[in-house]
Amino acid sequence: MLEIFRHDLNIDFVGKSKVAVGISVVVIALCLGSIAVRGFNWGVDFRGGILAQVRFDRDLSPAEVHEAASALWLGEVEAQNFEGSKREYLIRIDTRGKDEKSLAGGAAQQAFVDKFGAGTQIGKIEMVGPKVGAELIQKGALALLWSLVAMLLYIWFRFTLDFGMGAVWATFHDVMVMLGAFSLSRREINLPIVAALLTIVGFSMNDTIILFDRVRENLGRRRKADFGEIVNISVNETLSRTVLTSLTVLLSSIALFFFGGGVLRDFSFAMIVGVLTGTWSSIFIASPIAMWWRKRFGVPVKKA
């Protein structure tokens, strides 16, 4: 039978956890640094403003499109080729500090047609008022926070608090890395990205719990063994499954990245980064934190 890892594999993951945690600390520091210095490229959903995708019937230079859009809307205009096409443009208008009433998008279609001819097609126009954007950031952050809290409670109930802490911090690690990746690559954060972020929260948690489930099982079987040893055995035993599942989700995300069109590209980028960091954190971050918690606060007593 086909195996990606030999079944009698025995890698000392726990022994290498210091190095792994070190790598994660450096990566997270880099991410936080980028978030602090460069910030995020908030999409129109969060920042407020206008985003238009327009296809013209002939090649146009960014300057021409810029000029036309500037005449149409108040605010800072940015015109950018869409997927390398000279006919199709993404136009972003930063309307911060401008009157909300000037945000009209609907009249734009006619104005573009008047200027560039009947072949002009509006792919989409999105206008979001600044009020809505600020609310969405708040809602997104709350959703993230509450899902982490709810999951911590569930794991606490089904396992013990040390496992819960390990799983939640590992997941938090993944969120940080994903946000950092978006900050570093200057990719736009919009609503679907938040959905991807929360999917990864679920995915990473899923991964960690499957490992912890094995630890729970092995703890029951080998009562005498050292916790670290049990974690190590469990990681090795579940390694095939962890990597295989990650591979299937990765395959699927890569398919979305290449075939899903422009709209899904950033979304699948988030998924790819998330699957990689989620797998990493399940193997290298979750258990050391659970172990550390156990050492620091003692072995939690399970009621049932």
Next chain:
Amino acid sequence: MRHIRGRLILTVALTLMSVLLLLPTMVGEKNLPEWWKSVLPSKRLSLGLDLKGGVHLVFEVESDKAVEVELKHIADNVRRGLEDEGAVVDRVEASPGQPDRHDDDRVRVHLASADGRPTLEALVKKNKGWGLTVDSGASTDTEVVLSPDPKVLDRRRDEAIEQAIEVIRNRIDQYGVGEPTIQRQGEERVLVQLAGVENPAEAKALIQNTALLEFKLIDSKAESDLKEVLAGLKFGDLTEENAKRDAEAKVESALGAKLPVGSAWLFEVKRDKITRKIVQAYPRIVRKETLLSGAYLSDARVDFGQLHNPQVALRFDAEGAKRFADITGEHTREFLAIVLDNTIYSAPVIRQRISGGNAVIEGGFDSREAHNLAIVLRAGSLPAPLVLLEERTVGPELGQKSVQDGKIATLVSTAAVMLFMMIYYRRGGMLANVALMLNLMYLMAGLAAFRATLTLPGIAGIALTLAMDVDANIIILERIREELRAGKTPRSAMEAGYDRAFSAIFDSKLTTLIAGLILYQFGTGPVRGFAVTLSLGLVIGMFTALVFTRMVYDYVFATRRVTTLSV
């Protein structure tokens, strides 16, 4: 066979149900026979606006304005009551407090002398329906501060929002859009989704038009007194918001201080006779009092006047007709301004008393404009202005491209996952693939059953959910391999594999489900669609992995002698 019968029946039933739910989507609603529609589900899976094109609008009802009107109404009642009691009143003011709350809204009564105060207090006590109390701390002898019951104002605010939604619904229904979505969102927001609208700007204007129709008298004396000032105030088209504001500032500084008490200025617009575009706007002076409003209309329709110019014919109800007759009788030879949303459309001279309750707005419209004006007048005026918070327009071409992209991406990703499973786990993998196909079918059927809307992130959700559902099969198959290696017989390895994998699958899926549900709770629009897909997929995935595949194994072990497992 007996031990699998229950599960088999369940699987067959679910599959049948899914086929029934998905058939309308596969063959199209129109191709279904009549008898089907009467007993079986006939709604197809609906596509979100990002896939079929359309407009998504979120408005905020400025309900503070409606409350302010109510406050003014209360102030008027107080003034009238005081005058009836013989008290001398200087003025009664409505003074709204901070926005978005109504516990600091006040009515201020300025009395001519302190003698009026006991009268006022008695009046307030007598008219309990007004819900007013005297705020003694803030009052002086001649300025009495009344605080209205915040509950009354809050109720008015709620009514205004409900009324606004009703008016929007009426207007859209008359405009003619297939299956519009009109929903209240949160406290004072309204979500409007219109699929396949050809002219989003027009639809938006139609909704946002306050359509407050008023009849006021032109103050001819003031106009002739201020003739020179007025002559210098002529503007072009003021449709553009900024131009309008500049013009307003200019008129206000030239005219504002010179107006007689009880009069105000409003713009009148003049249109080109041929193109019917607004070519000129200039201020006119009107008496502030509204003689008649659109509330008394029973109908508004487009008809064609002399020279076939489109015009809007109004019909008043009985009360309105009587008032209109009185007004025209009383003010013959004066000019009556027809004011729509604070702009004068025409100001004809009243030649004689008009009974019968019919009137016409000439206004020089083009026929499309007249048509839309008639709609908004028929549907009634908005109780408060609407502010546009969010607008998303997706063209039909982009929508179609997204559907294509989404389909291809889902197919490629599913095929890749299935190929991988088949190579890696051989027959076990093939069984997992069958489970995966069932999964996809149940998921689509589930979405149809929940009347969920398929959005682009939703399609991505399907692809990802399928990939994550494979996880349950991988856990089981890996576990079976382990048990086989530990030297168990195929049958006990299979049984142990499922038993031991259960807690891992259950706990991990349930935690992910928690994330999915929270995503649904907090999400809006496309994110919600994604959360529904994800959560539904998790539950279905547990069923196919734990119940369906296990049933197949049980069947095989019961009917054949199995010596090796192909996993």
